Amino acid sequence: MGFELDYIFNPKSVAVAGASESPDKTGHTYFKNLLDEFPGKVYPINIRAPEILGVPTFQSIRDLPEDVDYVISAIPNRDVLDLVDACISKNVKTLHLFTARFSETGYEKETKLEQDMLDMAAKGGIRIIGPNCMGLYNPRLGISWGKGFPREVGNIGVISQSGSNGGDIVSEGAIRGLRFTKVISYGNALDLNEADFIEYLADDPETEVIGAYIEGVRDGARFAKALRYASAKKPVCLLKGGRTDAGTSMVSSHTASLAGAREVWEAMCKQTGAINTYSMDELLDMLVAFSRMSKATGNRVLVGGGAGGKSVTSADECEEEGLALQPIPDDIRNELTEQDPFFGPWVTNPVDSSIMGGSNLKPHEVIEFIAKSPKYDVVINTVSAGGPWGGHDPARQQRASRILEHTIGISQNLGKPVALVLSESIPESREQYEVNLELRHKCIEQGFAIFPSMGRASRAISRLVRYYIWRTAELEELKAPNSK
Amino acid sequence: MASADLISKARSEGRLLLTEVESKELLEEAGIPVVETKLATSKEEAINIAESIGFPVVLKIISPEVIHKSDMGGVKIGIADNSSVGEAYDSIMSSIKNAMPSASIHGISVQKMADPGTEVIIGASTDPQFGHVVMFGMGGVLVEVLKDVAIKLVPLTPRDAHSIVREIKSFPILEGYRGAPASDLGKLEEAILNLSNFLENHKEIKELDLNPVFCYPNGIVAVDARVVLEEN
Numbered sequence: 001m002g003f004e005l006d007y008i009f010n011p012k013s014v015a016v017a018g019a020s021e022s023p024d025k026t027g028h029t030y031f032k033n034l035l036d037e038f039p040g041k042v043y044p045i046n047i048r049a050p051e052i053l054g055v056p057t058f059q060s061i062r063d064l065p066e067d068v069d070y071v072i073s074a075i076p077n078r079d080v081l082d083l084v085d086a087c088i089s090k091n092v093k094t095l096h097l098f099t100a101r102f103s104e105t106g107y108e109k110e111t112k113l114e115q116d117m118l119d120m121a122a123k124g125g126i127r128i129i130g131p132n133c134m135g136l137y138n139p140r141l142g143i144s145w146g147k148g149f150p151r152e153v154g155n156i157g158v159i160s161q162s163g164s165n166g167g168d169i170v171s172e173g174a175i176r177g178l179r180f181t182k183v184i185s186y187g188n189a190l191d192l193n194e195a196d197f198i199e200y201l202a203d204d205p206e207t208e209v210i211g212a213y214i215e216g217v218r219d220g221a222r223f224a225k226a227l228r229y230a231s232a233k234k235p236v237c238l239l240k241g242g243r244t245d246a247g248t249s250m251v252s253s254h255t256a257s258l259a260g261a262r263e264v265w266e267a268m269c270k271q272t273g274a275i276n277t278y279s280m281d282e283l284l285d286m287l288v289a290f291s292r293m294s295k296a297t298g299n300r301v302l303v304g305g306g307a308g309g310k311s312v313t314s315a316d317e318c319e320e321e322g323l324a325l326q327p328i329p330d331d332i333r334n335e336l337t338e339q340d341p342f343f344g345p346w347v348t349n350p351v352d353s354s355i356m357g358g359s360n361l362k363p364h365e366v367i368e369f370i371a372k373s374p375k376y377d378v379v380i381n382t383v384s385a386g387g388p389w390g391g392h393d394p395a396r397q398q399r400a401s402r403i404l405e406h407t408i409g410i411s412q413n414l415g416k417p418v419a420l421v422l423s424e425s426i427p428e429s430r431e432q433y434e435v436n437l438e439l440r441h442k443c444i445e446q447g448f449a450i451f452p453s454m455g456r457a458s459r460a461i462s463r464l465v466r467y468y469i470w471r472t473a474e475l476e477e478l479k480a481p482n483s484k
Numbered sequence: 485m486a487s488a489d490l491i492s493k494a495r496s497e498g499r500l501l502l503t504e505v506e507s508k509e510l511l512e513e514a515g516i517p518v519v520e521t522k523l524a525t526s527k528e529e530a531i532n533i534a535e536s537i538g539f540p541v542v543l544k545i546i547s548p549e550v551i552h553k554s555d556m557g558g559v560k561i562g563i564a565d566n567s568s569v570g571e572a573y574d575s576i577m578s579s580i581k582n583a584m585p586s587a588s589i590h591g592i593s594v595q596k597m598a599d600p601g602t603e604v605i606i607g608a609s610t611d612p613q614f615g616h617v618v619m620f621g622m623g624g625v626l627v628e629v630l631k632d633v634a635i636k637l638v639p640l641t642p643r644d645a646h647s648i649v650r651e652i653k654s655f656p657i658l659e660g661y662r663g664a665p666a667s668d669l670g671k672l673e674e675a676i677l678n679l680s681n682f683l684e685n686h687k688e689i690k691e692l693d694l695n696p697v698f699c700y701p702n703g704i705v706a707v708d709a710r711v712v713l714e715e716n
Contacts, residue, residue: 216613217613220611221614221615221637224614224637255605255607255608255609255619255691255692256610256691258607258619258621258627258631258635259609259611259617259619259633259635261611261613263635264611264613264614264617264635264637267634267635267637268614268637270651271636271644271647473643477641477643
């Protein structure tokens with residue numbers, strides 16, 4: 001369906017029109033990133049500077065010694081028609097326009113320029129990304145708009161109407177262990193639009209999870225169709241920015257008064273299987289859950305909830321999000337009681353390990369022991385190497401590594417989906433800060449999905465489970481002989 | 485009259501709102517069960533129609549200008565015999581002529597008085613980004629106060645139709661709560677799917693309400709209907 005666009009994401013040569021000598025210009029960053037990492041031919045186009053970063057420049061695309069696949073434009077808008085013409089002469093396949101000030105200004109002249117550019121490009125067989133956008137980040141190929149985006153390839157594909165939100169998804173996501181296949185900032189969606197990109201990522205074999213930041217869609221019906229097509233294959237997590245103004249047209253029926261823009265968007269997500277989020281935090285939580293947890297087939301959860309009241313609030317938060325706190329099954333209970341007749345009968349879910357001091361049960365091992373029961377679909381454990389105040393405590397640090405070790409056991413030996421709750425508060429003591437940072441890195445290296453609170457972990461897991469249930473039913477309907 | 489003719493007739497008269505009789509005719513053609521409703525332009529015709537469809541009947545004013553029919557004395561229900569039909573006809577005509585002398589009157593609709601059932605609403609509207617959507621909810625006051633409705637984009641799959649009736653909070657009422665009769669969910673889903681197919685082929689429809697639709701253990705029927713067309 002969308003994979004014919006693969007050539008757009010895999011050019012063999014790239015030219016940067018408006019490549020700049022000055023390191024604080026985006027036209028410089030694009031070129032430098034390519035020069036450092038892109039394996040194919042890279043050409044800087046600049047009318048004044050004879051060379052950039054030691055590479056001789058060309059005055060125009062027309063002067064290049066051979067054809068070029070992909071052109072990044074960082075030139076002023078007044079020169080774009082000439083640029084498109086030059087691109088046609090070199091058989092350019094894709095033109096990404098960082099260049100802005102087109103229809104987004106709302107002005108007639110700039111809107112017409114944008115349309116003229118599209119018409120010219122279409123005639124010349126050139127596809128456009130943008131204008132008014134950061135373009136492509138493809139770590140496998142070494143194309144990137146950011147300074148210091150991760151070089152490793154991951155399993156998440158992202159589309160973002162906004163460059164800054166797209167960049168935040170990459171960098172905020174990166175510190176939680178997220179890595180990407182392709183990230184596309186697509187701005188005005190003049191030619192290639194959100195539906196094209198969703199269809200492409202749906203068919204892209206290295207993309208396992210899709211994230212999207214979207215303000216408005218060019219063709220709602222096609223977009224909804226693309227989402228449903230994609231959701232049947234892999235999870236799609238959406239963050240909608242802004243609201244459309246539906247209030248201008250007169251509404252005269254009950255239905256129209258109840259089906260406003262927000263209600264329709266939410267209904268569209270539910271119908272297409274897309275996961276609708278309401279903040280960047282929630283979008284990242286969902287990407288963390290889907291890309292770093294194995295598939296959860298049910299909502300029966302085992303929780304390592306921390307000590308005392310923390311276990312109680314953990315239980316509340318899980319149940320409020322629709323997770324089922326499955327009681328300790330009888331066979332497991334019997335085994336625990338055999339090990340310790342006093343503590344065995346007392347253990348509950350959430351597991352409060354603070355009660356086990358002096359017992360035969362090892363607090364850090366108990367949760368792995370219970371998790372082996374097939375009655376649990378998913379596990380949330382809490383790990384902490386020390387609180388925000390009060391300096392460094394080596395005993396707690398040791399306990400944290402033991403908990404981590406046995407949580408690794410749950411995911412590796414038992415193959416169960418696991419989430420880790422790891423506080424994000426910044427300790428007052430520098431030493432403790434270093435310890436916490438090290439623990440965080442270790443959790444990420446081990447492949448864990450980490451969440452800053454039980455509430456956020458349980459919400460993400462609940463939505464993850466609902467998605468897989470939706471998908472199973474969707475695939476059944478698609479298989480049915482009478483399906484459309 | 486075929487749907488295209490109904491729509492072009494309304495447009496030629498400069499109307500975007502179809503009358504109840506037109507709306508029902510259109511929706512019946514779409515495969516949605518509606519209460520049998522006929523337009524009478526004289527007292528005698530009203531009596532003949534009433535006799536042919538059977539008592540009790542309901543009489544309603546049909547005029548593009550009269551939106552709130554009951555408030556103006558334009559509706560008479562539970563009419564049980566010929567002479568009452570005649571009285572109701574005259575009473576409606578004089579009420580409307582008093583309240584809105586300038587209203588153009590198409591006539592008076594005569595329809596079978598439906599047996600009471602569980603009231604739901606089925607509707608459609610046009611979203612500026614996503615096009616036609618179908619809405620389903622509990623009828624009567626509940627839809628307005630509690631906004632207990634579910635929405636799906638057109639086209640709906642059979643699974644979407646199955647979900648839309650089950651997504652509302654009041655769904656247990658449709659299943660037959662505390663011994664009340666269950667509603668015919670299969671017929672509801674079928675009507676919703678038929679509506680979705682109809683809307684796919686009729687982009688010229690902007691909004692519509694089937695409100696109320698009565699649900700019975702066997703079957704459903706739309707008691708009132710209004711259709712609004714897109715401006716050209």
